[in-house]
Amino acid sequence: MQPKDVPAGAPQRWDDPAPELETAARPNAAGMSRDQLRELVSALGEKPFRADQIFEGLYHHRWTQWSAFTQLSKDLRAKLVSSVDLQWPEIVESAVSSDGSAKHAFRMRDGRIVEGVHMPYEDRATLCLSSQVGCAMGCTFCATGKMGILRNLTAAEIAGQVIAMLNHHGHPPGTPVNLVFMGMGEPMHNLAHVMGAFDLLHDPLGLAIPPWRVTVSTSGLVTGIQRLGTFKPRPRLALSLNGTTDEHRSRIMPVNRVWNLDALAQALQAFPLEHDELITLEYVLLKGLTDSLEDGRRLAAFAKRFPSKINLIPFNPHEAGTSDGFEPPEELRIGQLSRLLSNQGLIVSVRRSRGQDIAGACGQLARKRSAENPAK
Numbered sequence: 001m002q003p004k005d006v007p008a009g010a011p012q013r014w015d016d017p018a019p020e021l022e023t024a025a026r027p028n029a030a031g032m033s034r035d036q037l038r039e040l041v042s043a044l045g046e047k048p049f050r051a052d053q054i055f056e057g058l059y060h061h062r063w064t065q066w067s068a069f070t071q072l073s074k075d076l077r078a079k080l081v082s083s084v085d086l087q088w089p090e091i092v093e094s095a096v097s098s099d100g101s102a103k104h105a106f107r108m109r110d111g112r113i114v115e116g117v118h119m120p121y122e123d124r125a126t127l128c129l130s131s132q133v134g135c136a137m138g139c140t141f142c143a144t145g146k147m148g149i150l151r152n153l154t155a156a157e158i159a160g161q162v163i164a165m166l167n168h169h170g171h172p173p174g175t176p177v178n179l180v181f182m183g184m185g186e187p188m189h190n191l192a193h194v195m196g197a198f199d200l201l202h203d204p205l206g207l208a209i210p211p212w213r214v215t216v217s218t219s220g221l222v223t224g225i226q227r228l229g230t231f232k233p234r235p236r237l238a239l240s241l242n243g244t245t246d247e248h249r250s251r252i253m254p255v256n257r258v259w260n261l262d263a264l265a266q267a268l269q270a271f272p273l274e275h276d277e278l279i280t281l282e283y284v285l286l287k288g289l290t291d292s293l294e295d296g297r298r299l300a301a302f303a304k305r306f307p308s309k310i311n312l313i314p315f316n317p318h319e320a321g322t323s324d325g326f327e328p329p330e331e332l333r334i335g336q337l338s339r340l341l342s343n344q345g346l347i348v349s350v351r352r353s354r355g356q357d358i359a360g361a362c363g364q365l366a367r368k369r370s371a372e373n374p375a376k
């Protein structure tokens with residue numbers, strides 16, 4: 001819920017639930033929970049343990065054809081083939097960077113397009129996921145924000161991005177995977193489905209991704225932060241901060257006109273952290289806008305109000321279409337700010353966005369594909 005005293009001129013729409021996917025007539029097992037699979041097998045006249053076998057095939061082995069489920073009886077497989085789809089989001093376009101990261105456009109069953117990013121590391125893969133088609137938050141630096149909100153993704157569609165990317169890149173079952181909700185959409189505006197996907201993805205019979213490997217990043221939707229804190233287990237929390245004064249932050253992130261920096265800090269102070277858990281602060285450095293030493297001192301003061309770590313993200317000038325006059329910071333200034341923060345006892349790292357040569361802020365590939373093939 002949005003507070004009653006929303007200031008004049010502030011966006012009103014985050015209180016409204018985002019539109020949902022219209023349910024298709026034929027069931028799709030891809031993305032079903034164990035409970036849903038139990039209902040499915042029961043409707044097919046089968047015993048409940050078959051549901052767990054299907055769940056394991058879907059999420060641990062990541063099989064994409066009913067013919068691969070050889071532990072099931074031939075009879076059950078035939079029933080599944082004739083009456084139940086097994087259709088994950090389809091990768092319809094990819095852009096691969098020289099650093100190995102790949103941005104993918106996924107087509108959902110209703111034709112809507114969203115993006116995900118696969119970043120390979122020596123010992124793991126990190127996947128950046130979308131939570132909505134478009135976004136209601138309207139951050140001025142973001143291509144997705146310019147689309148407005150079209151609909152929520154379902155838990156199945158969110159988990160489906162993970163399965164599709166792991167299969168596409170040929171990761172064997174058991175590969176350590178980190179998930180970050182930093183793609184299209186504000187995950188706190190679709191928390192029910194995000195948590196549904198989280199439950200699917202950390203289930204020990206499936207992908208078994210530990211909760212601490214999942215991070216939900218918010219633009220600052222305080223009611224969502226409060227709700228996330230009530231789940232157990234739950235993902236880790238990150239805040240896309242990007243401004244150290246209300247004046248500046250409200251200009252680029254309209255959500256700040258409703259919940260300002262002080263309201264945000266209070267919500268983060270009240271967030272029930274586990275032992276040793278830290279809240280990540282993402283801070284994009286824009287030359288002349290967010291990279292002054294004064295910004296650094298204000299950032300330090302904000303970060304000290306709760307257990308945190310800071311990611312400084314030098315602006316990526318290749319994000320054509322969203323840069324709107326923004327420039328990357330000087331290398332010297334990045335070093336100065338990093339030292340300023342660590343000298344105050346804060347944990348700080350400088351994150352260079354990967355895939356700079358494949359360009360594109362979050363949302364650009366999807367916007368392009370949507371323009372070419374508008375969803376019905």
Ligand code: SF4
Pocket residue numbers: 135136137138139142143144145146183184185186219
């Ligand atoms: S930055 Fe995130 S929250 Fe802001 S408009 Fe883009 S997708 Fe939405």
